[in-house]
Amino acid sequence: MAVVYQKSTGLTDVEMHYCPGCTHGVIHKLVADALVELDLLDNTVGVAPVGCSVFAYNYFNCDMHEAAHGRAPAVATGIKRVLPDNTVFTYQGDGDLAAIGTAEVIHAAMRGESITTIFVNNAIYGMTGGQMAPTTLVGQKATTAPLGRDQAHYGQPLHMAEMIGLIGGAAYSTRVTVVDMPNMMKARNAIKKAFQMQREKKGFTFVEVLSTCPTNWGLTPVQSLSWVKDTMMQEFPLGVFKDIDKKE
Amino acid sequence: MKKELWKGNEAIAEAAIRAGCRHFFGYPITPQNEIPEYMSLHMPKVGGVFVQAESEVAAINMVYGAAGSGARVMTSSSSPGISLKQEGISYLAGAELPCLIVNIMRGGPGLGTIQPAQADYYQATRGGGNGDYRVIVLAPATIQEACDQVRDGFDLADKYRMPVMILADGMIGQMMEAVEWHDSKVDDLPEKAWATTGTKGQRKPNIINSLFIDPNESENHNLKLNRKYEEVKANEIRYEADIPEDCEVVFVAYGTPARLARAAVRVLKEEGINAGLFRPITLWPFPERELHEIAKRDSVKAVVAVEMSMGQMIDDVKIAVNGVKPVGFCGKAGGIVPTPREVADAAKDALKGAR
C-alpha cells in the first residue's frame, strides 16, 4: 500500500497535549518538516519556551533546550555562539515573546543572531488560562480583561513582525497563518526560507504565525479558524516585512 | 614563575581564559567592569566569544544556553546584577549545568553603593533563586587566590554539573597584587555527552530541562540534586585555619575582612591576647565541622564573625559553633570597611561577655 501521509520524522512519537482545534500541532509539523526537508534536523538545537508549547522539547525529534519564560532568544544566542554551524531555533508564544521576553527577542534581532524564531501568536495567554496578552485585540475578552481589552487602559496590540522588520540585524520577518491549506503552504515556505537563510548565516529570521485558542477564546475549532481570518487578520495583516534577499 | 602585578578583575578574566573558558556573556556594572572589558579585548585573540548582553537576565540565559551546549562558560556581575541573574542560576542548577559566576559584591540593598560589601552572602549560599538548590561558593582573599579559584571553580562545576560562584567583595576586584600564573592543561576537559550539540544522527535527542511536571518525578529530581550536594559537602570543603596554641578568641572571616582580622590578630597580640583566624574558603559548603572542632578547644573563649554586612555569615558560624562558645560580631555595611582596631575591639567585647 502506498503511503499518502505520515507524521513528520522531525517529530517524536510522544502524544501532544494541545487542545482540540489548537494549531500548535500544525505549526510543530511545519517546523519539523522544514528541518527534515532541508536535512538540518540532526544538526539542530531547538529552544522551548514557557507557555502552551512548554513541552515542545518532548515533541521535536532533535536536541532541545528548555528556557525560562521569555528568555529563549538569549538561550539560543548562547547555543549558537557555541555551535555556529548548527541550526538553532526558538519556538515562542505571544506572552513569552511579546511581553516578558521583548528585550531578548529585540536584541537577538539587533545582534543579527543567526537563529530562527517561530512566534506563535494567538492573542492570549493559553496555558495560564486565558489572560490578556500584548497581542490581545482591543475589545477582546480575557480573564484579566473581563470586559475586553480597553485601549484607554492597555493601549493597542504589539505588531511583532513589523517591529522586527525594522531592525538592522533581521534578515527576514514575516507573518503567516495556518488556518487553511493555501495559508499552510505559505507558512511552510516561510519557515523553510527562514531556516535556509539561517543556514546561509544571513542574520536573524522571524516567522510570526497567527494561531488559534478555541479553549480560551470560547469558540469552537471551526469558529476559531474563522475568527483568525475575519477578525485577527484585520489587526495583524499577513505579509513579509523584511527580506534581505529581495533587496539584493 | 615570574610575578606580575594584576588588578583583581582583570586577573580573574585572564585566569578564566587560561582555564579554557571561551565563552563570556556579561553586562556592565561597577565594580566588575574590568572583567567584561578584558574579555572583550582578549577573548577574540584565543578564538573565544564575548557578548555584551542587553541585561544581566539575558546574559545568564546566554550562559544557560552555552552551558547546555557543552561550553566552558562564564559570566560576572555585581550585587544588583547578580540578583537579576538568579532566575537563570536556578535554571542552571535545575538543569544541572556547569558554569562559573563571579559576583564582585557592592553594598545594598537596592542600588546601594558601588563600594565593597559582603551583603550577598545569604543569596549566594542559600541558592538565591527559586527552588531547593545550592551553588558552590568560593571566597578569595587575595588576587592570587581568586585566579586559582577560577580554574578550581570551572573544574568543580564540570565535576558536579552545577554552577559555581566566586564571591568577592569590590576590594578584591579593584586592588592590584602580584600574581604567579600556574599554567594548567586545558586540552583534557571532560566530555559532555549530555550536551545539546545536534544528534548528528548518532544518538537520541538530548534535552536540557528543569521542568518535571509530575510531582513524583519532581521530587526524585530534587532528591538527586540533594545527593549531589551531600557529595559536595563530603568532598569539597576548603578553609584556612591559623589558630595558635592557647588561642582565646577565633575570628571567622572571608575575603577582605579576613585580611583585616589577620591584622587584628596582631593588634591583640601586642596587647597580650591570643587570637586566631578561621577563614572559610568554600562558603557553601561551609566548613561547619572544622570550625566546631576549633570552637570546642578549651582555650577558646569566644568566636567572632567579621563581615562587611550586618551579619549573614554569622548564622553559619552559629550553626557550626552550635552553642559551645559565645559568638560575637563585628560588621560594617554599605561600603564601609572595618578597621583592624574595630575588629580587635569586637574580640575584646566578646571575651568580656564570655567571662
Add this chain to the structure above:
Amino acid sequence: MTHEILISGFGGQGVMAIGKTLAEAGMKDGYEVSWLPSYGPEMRGGTANCSVVISDEMIISPIVLEPTVLIAMNAPSLDKFLPNVIPGGKVFVNSSIVDKKVDRTDVDSYYIPTMEMAQHLGNLRVANMVMLGAVNEVTDLLEEDTIREMLSLLFTGSKADLVELNINALRMGASCANDEACMIRSESQ
C-alpha cells in the same frame, strides 16, 4: 620594613599612576606589594586616592589607614589625610596648587612644585612623575633602573621618547626633594 603610602588628589592628576608605578617597581625589586584604588565617580574628575603597601613580608591589609607616606596632590587631600599620618611619617605636598603648610611638627614635610617643574620640562602631564621622583628620593624605595625598565615597557614605538621625559621628571623631583632652596622657594609661592 613596611611602607604604607597614601596618594590623593584630583582625578586626572595621575594619582593612580603614581601608585601603580610604585607598586610595580616595588614588586620588581622583590617586595610584596598591593595597590588599592578608591573607585567610582571620583575616577571621573572628583577626588581620587589610592593605597600602596610595599613590604618585605606578606601584606595583611591593602587598606592604608595610617600612612607612613602621604602624597597630597591637592589641598582637600592634605586636609583629609594629614591627621592620619603616623608620627615620624613623611608628607609630600604638591605646592603648585596647595598654599597650605603642614601644621604638624612630628612629620617630615616636602613641598614639591610639581607643575612648574613639569612645565619646565615642557609637558604638564609628567607632574606626577616629578612627585614620584621626590618621594623615591626621600624614601629610597626603588631603583632608578627598575623604574626606567618599567617605563620602557610602558612607552614603546612612537611613545619611546616619553621614557626620557619621565626619567627627567623623576630626577627633577629627586633634586627638588634634596634642595632646600627649592623647597623654600616652593613654600614662598
